[in-house]
Amino acid sequence: ELKVEQNPLFLSMQEGKNYTIYCNYSTTSDRLYWYRQDPGKSLESLFVLLSNGAVKQEGRLMASLDTKARLSTLHITAAVHDLSATYFCAVDLTSGTYKYIFGTGTRLKVLA
Amino acid sequence: EPEVTQTPSHQVTQMGQEVILRCVPISNHLYFYWYRQILGQKVEFLVSFYNNEISEKSEIFDDQFSVERPDGSNFTLKIRSTKLEDSAMYFCASSDTGGNRFNEQFFGPGTRLTVL
Numbered sequence: 001e002l003k004v005e006q007n008p009l010f011l012s013m014q015e016g017k018n019y020t021i022y023c024n025y026s027t028t029s030d031r032l033y034w035y036r037q038d039p040g041k042s043l044e045s046l047f048v049l050l051s052n053g054a055v056k057q058e059g060r061l062m063a064s065l066d067t068k069a070r071l072s073t074l075h076i077t078a079a080v081h082d083l084s085a086t087y088f089c090a091v092d093l094t095s096g097t098y099k100y101i102f103g104t105g106t107r108l109k110v111l112a
Numbered sequence: 113e114p115e116v117t118q119t120p121s122h123q124v125t126q127m128g129q130e131v132i133l134r135c136v137p138i139s140n141h142l143y144f145y146w147y148r149q150i151l152g153q154k155v156e157f158l159v160s161f162y163n164n165e166i167s168e169k170s171e172i173f174d175d176q177f178s179v180e181r182p183d184g185s186n187f188t189l190k191i192r193s194t195k196l197e198d199s200a201m202y203f204c205a206s207s208d209t210g211g212n213r214f215n216e217q218f219f220g221p222g223t224r225l226t227v228l
Contacts, residue, residue: 031215035219040224041221041222042219043155043203043219045219088155090155092215098143098160098162098167098168099145099157099160099168099170100147100155100157101157102147102154103154104154105153
């Protein structure tokens with residue numbers, strides 16, 4: 001069974017600092033998604049990563065995918081309070097199944 | 113921009129009652145999904161549905177759960193006899209392809225189910 005683990009689970013950081021969230025998964029996949037979730041809200045799609053070496057950036061967030069290491073990172077540059085949320089990665093298996101397997105989530109709190 | 117919609121946004125029910133959660137997927141999508149998220153936990157896959165039948169289901173999706181596409185636009189999740197542990201946020205999603213092809217799923221806003 002595919003396992004998707006994120007670390008850290010909780011992250012409290014000061015505004016202006018940089019940090020990276022890691023998403024490790026246990027089986028072959030070259031499709032990975034990052035989502036943001038505000039409390040009580042739905043999943044907002046941030047990034048779609050479809051191949052080894054894919055890198056995407058949007059504002060202060062940058063995501064990358066290393067399929068050989070089975071690792072994706074979400075890098076936060078110069079954090080601002082508005083980035084406070086829970087971030088999930090989700091892996092889409094390439095073996096014909098239809099489900100996403102979500103990571104454990106990282107709850108980010110950016111302190112002003 | 114097309115989006116997945118869900119109703120109701122919040123459903124409160126008594127234990128043992130039946131509930132039906134409704135979703136309207138994006139209109140040209142062919143694959144439909146339900147996921148759930150217990151408060152403070154990760155999102156878990158429940159079931160996928162294509163061509164009027166279940167494609168895949170998780171261990172969570174037991175005999176108390178069923179899905180249906182009663183007409184050309186709605187996709188429903190029924191829980192026959194709710195338990196306290198069914199309290200969660202339920203997300204519907206849809207995609208236009210599945211399996212080995214690129215399969216970006218678009219998620220609805222969720223229905224929060226509270227079982228008392």
